[in-house]
Amino acid sequence: MSLFPEQSAQxxxxxxxxxxxxxxxxxxxxxxxxxxxxxTAGFTELIRYFVAYNVLAFLTQPLTGMMADSIRQRHWxxxxxxxxxxxxxxxxxxxxxxxxxxxxxxxxxxxxxxxNSLFHVWGGKETAVNTGNDIRALGVFVSTGxxxxxxxxxxxxxxxxxxxxxxxxxxxxxxxRTDTRRLHTEVDADAPAANDYNKFLAWGIVILLxxxxxxxxxxxxxxxxxxxxxxxxxxxxxxxxxxxxxxGGWMVKWMGMxxxxxxxxxxxxxxxxxxxxxLGFVLAGLFAVNLTxxxxxxxxxxxxxxxxxxxxxxxxxxxxxxxxxxxx
Numbered sequence: 001m002s003l004f005p006e007q008s009a010q011x012x013x014x015x016x017x018x019x020x021x022x023x024x025x026x027x028x029x030x031x032x033x034x035x036x037x038x039x040t041a042g043f044t045e046l047i048r049y050f051v052a053y054n055v056l057a058f059l060t061q062p063l064t065g066m067m068a069d070s071i072r073q074r075h076w077x078x079x080x081x082x083x084x085x086x087x088x089x090x091x092x093x094x095x096x097x098x099x100x101x102x103x104x105x106x107x108x109x110x111x112x113x114x115x116n117s118l119f120h121v122w123g124g125k126e127t128a129v130n131t132g133n134d135i136r137a138l139g140v141f142v143s144t145g146x147x148x149x150x151x152x153x154x155x156x157x158x159x160x161x162x163x164x165x166x167x168x169x170x171x172x173x174x175x176x177r178t179d180t181r182r183l184h185t186e187v188d189a190d191a192p193a194a195n196d197y198n199k200f201l202a203w204g205i206v207i208l209l210x211x212x213x214x215x216x217x218x219x220x221x222x223x224x225x226x227x228x229x230x231x232x233x234x235x236x237x238x239x240x241x242x243x244x245x246x247x248g249g250w251m252v253k254w255m256g257m258x259x260x261x262x263x264x265x266x267x268x269x270x271x272x273x274x275x276x277x278x279l280g281f282v283l284a285g286l287f288a289v290n291l292t293x294x295x296x297x298x299x300x301x302x303x304x305x306x307x308x309x310x311x312x313x314x315x316x317x318x319x320x321x322x323x324x325x326x327x328x
Contacts, residue, residue, distance in 0.1 A: 013178065014130040018137045020175045021123045024168060026144035026151075028119050031085060031164040032057070032112045033152030038161060039092045039100070039108055049109040056113025057120075058320050065121040065313025069306070075176050077122040082172050084115030089165050120145075124297070124312030126179075133301045133308070139249030139294035143242045146290075150238025154231045202303040206311070209296050209303075210318035216289055216296075217319045219268065223275055223285045240283050244290030249298075251291060264291045 036053060040046035068077055088111035095104050123141055131137040152160075224237050252260045271285030300311035 011131070013180070014137070016178055017130050017175065018127055018140055020171055020178065021127055022141050022144045024119070024171050024175070025123055025141060026148040027164050027168045027171070028081070028085065028116060029145040029148035030152035031089075031161060031168065032116050033149050034156050034161050034164065035088060035092050035108065035112060037153065037156045038158065039095050039105055041156075049105050052106060052109040053113045053116075054320065056110060057116040059317050060114070060117045061121055061313030061316040062310060063313070064117045065125070065309035065311070066307075067118075068121045068125040068309030074122055074125060075179065077118050078172055078175070081115045081119040081122065082169060084111045084118070085168065086165060088112045088115065089161060092161070120316060121309045121313050125309040128301050128308040128312075133298060134249075135252050135294050135298040136249035138297045138301075139246050142293055142297065143245035146241035146245065147238045150234050154234050205303050206300055206314060209300050210314055212292075213296055213315050213318040214321045214325075216292060217321075218325050219272065220286060220289045222272070223282050223289065236283065237286060240286050241290050244287040245293040247287075248291035249294040252295060252298075257295075261292075261295060264288060264295075267291075 032053065036050060040049055064077075068074055071077070088108050091104060091108050091111070095101075095108070124138075127137050127141040220241075248260075248264070251264075254260075255263070267288035268285065271281050271288055274281045275285050297312065297315060300315055301308045304311040
């Protein structure tokens with residue numbers, strides 16, 4: 001089945017690019033977690049490095065998102081991201097084989113965080129522009145990162161780390177080879193587009209969407225936070241999260257926006273109430289929560305037409321407050 005069945009003839013390139021970006025999303029998030037766990041193994045104060053990574057990976061995305069919106073040749077963001085990940089991996093090898101220090105570990109965290117931030121806004125902007133903000137494509141792109149985080153947490157090894165780095169480099173080059181639009185920026189939506197909505201209304205809706213994202217982060221953590229973190233459970237949570245994000249866009253296309261949102265919210269409410277009954281309700285609730293992910297991204301892009309990088313970055317930054325509240 002084609003990702004865009006009604007437009008398959010003219011959008012085969014967009015389908016390919018979305019698939020490559022989704023594959024990269026899985027590998028980039030997997031590499032970052034794998035690398036962090038490798039270099040901090042045995043350290044008692046490893047929390048500082050994970051905090052530094054998350055702050056840079058998420059809270060800088062509004063800034064890197066504005067960068068993605070302002071430059072015409074966005075492939076430089078992807079190349080910069082890959083270079084930062086390569087540097088982080090090489091320094092990690094030095095830490096493991098020669099010496100380790102707070103400075104080197106923090107440098108690795110910073111490089112991974114910045115590389116991750118640049119990649120996400122690049123991918124979010126590219127997917128929105130290439131597919132005309134197709135909600136199914138948005139869900140496909142964002143979904144794979146969750147499973148990448150799970151795999152990177154569980155299957156930690158140097159073989160995985162270097163395998164991911166090589167694969168990221170190859171797929172990134174393949175993306176750039178396929179993306180002929182980057183050589184013809186006059187057909188691209190790089191310039192800010194006229195918004196269909198009142199400026200103050202649009203920003204009000206974006207702020208509301210950020211609050212929804214923060215709430216979703218809190219609820220999602222509430223579903224999974226009290227569960228045992230065995231390797232199997234981490235993989236299961238990552239897979240369910242990925243499938244939920246991926247399915248949300250298709251659900252909207254099949255049912256319509258209003259009906260899909262009503263069903264999503266009803267499911268979240270029911271599963272949240274019964275989450276302590278069994279693991280099945282927890283997994284179903286986590287799936288339902290993540291169905292809403294492409295919906296919020298779709299509407300943020302609609303409100304900020306021509307500023308899809310910033311829209312992606314704002315919603316990514318909004319994840320952190322909800323997560324911290326749930327954890328604390």
